[in-house]
Amino acid sequence: MNKLTPVQSVGGLLFKRDDLYEPFGPGEVNGGKMRQCMMLLDSVKDEITGVISCCSIHSPQAPITAAAALAFGKRCKILYGGTSRAKLLESPMPRLCLKYGATVLLATRSGRHNVLYAKAKELKGPEDFIVQYGINLSGHSDVLLGAVAAQVENIPDEIENLVMTCGSGITASGVMIGLNRYGKKVRNVHLVATAPDRRESIHRTLREHGADRDFIYHDLFHTEGFAYEKPATAVWGGITLHPNYEAKTMQWFVKSGLDPGSTLFWIVGAAPRNIPAAGRP
Template sequence: MQKIDGLLMKRDDLYAPFGPGEVNGGKLRQCMMLADSLPVAPTGLLTYCSIHSPQAPITAAVARSLGVPCRVVYGGTNRESVASLPMPRLAMKYGANILLAARSGRHSILYARAREIAEREGDFIVQYGINIIGHGDVLLEAVAAQAQNLPDELDNLVITCGSGITAAGMMIGLHKYGKRIKAVHLVATAPDRRPFIHKTLEGYGADRDFQYHDLFHRPGFTYEKGARAVWGGVKLHPHYEAKTMQWYRASGLPTEGALFWIVGAEPHPT
């Protein structure tokens, strides 16, 4: 955690075990802990996601560190896009085998194709958002532990909400470590995950009110279109925290007594 230009920032992006410019952040930590927690070492990892998502290179980097193959399932795209876009290129740099398995990029369709491939190849599936299904305690505790060094009291905590897993884990951590946060602001860059978040929090006795700011359904919003935001020299991820920072700057919330949680920074293939 750092204070930058008067604003406290939780710097999960500084978790970069593979070096500067490589995959980083809270999602990488979750994926590594997930792989380490499996009772039997996987023979391979497989994931499915948007061609703009860092989940593909994160999974590929973890697979490389384990010495096992990685497969990435994409849909609704072509080989030319895969060869030109940063996240698929970085996944391939880490050794991933790219599979164009569906005409649609919808998660439900990609998951169905991923299951077919995993059953055939014997891979372990890293699900959407580094999902908690079957591994909730491992992944949520990985995030919750990051709340331990937050101030005991804050007026406002701002965090990007995609799959809702990091947001839920963060609030479990607030409860676990007795952090008194007056207002938690979830800034949504994906479909509504409030029912999932409340159900998850209830399971840990940590349910609470939070403010939900829906960017995803605003006119003109597209996940694929990046934004630009820099705070005190910290360049924020164009698909996630940059959009949240734009919201924060327009919100009127003060920097005093506030914390902005950075889940990860944009990696750059070389």
């Protein structure tokens, strides 16, 4: 489950290819978040019979959770809100959830995470486990951050720039804990934010693990015209980057002036390709 994914030099730029963690095969859900969810459910599998998660209809977290639940033989409910049943039928991520055997529910009028999470807690049975936003950190930090930190072992010992997308901040925190654990000398860690500001929680997590350090924060989320659900396109040396995450970070990188020859670009995951045609949830 925690086998090292490769570091590759492509077109003069180093990539950490965590998208090549593909436990269900090429084209299926993949990447560091998939590994985190697998390790999370592995740590609680003997205590639960069901899994619940809630997120945006555009988020890969839902099908990741559904696939991990299927792998461990657990029933799964995915809660969505702020949309219509017709929109669910049209959307790739809910269709993937169905493919992996989850029950997809239009659970709330609002799509706000706090409203969906409250509904998830309401529906939670005594043997259910809620996979939270970003994949749970509270109460499971050793499992989740360890799943990421271990992947730092095979990156170069000295790097001028490390560039990665920052959403929930959990993966970013894990990578920086790994830098400390393996004694990697990275001069500049660039976090390119596609979500609200997580700097405070990242520093808090790093302090808790004795790994606090400076990083450079680039806020895409609050730039004019930015929308999480609006896809971007970026390809580097034949690597097609995730339209909601790394593609946006790559577009930033190309304009940043950073030298590709002294940079490692961390790919958390790739967009699934094997998405079924529209069906009825």
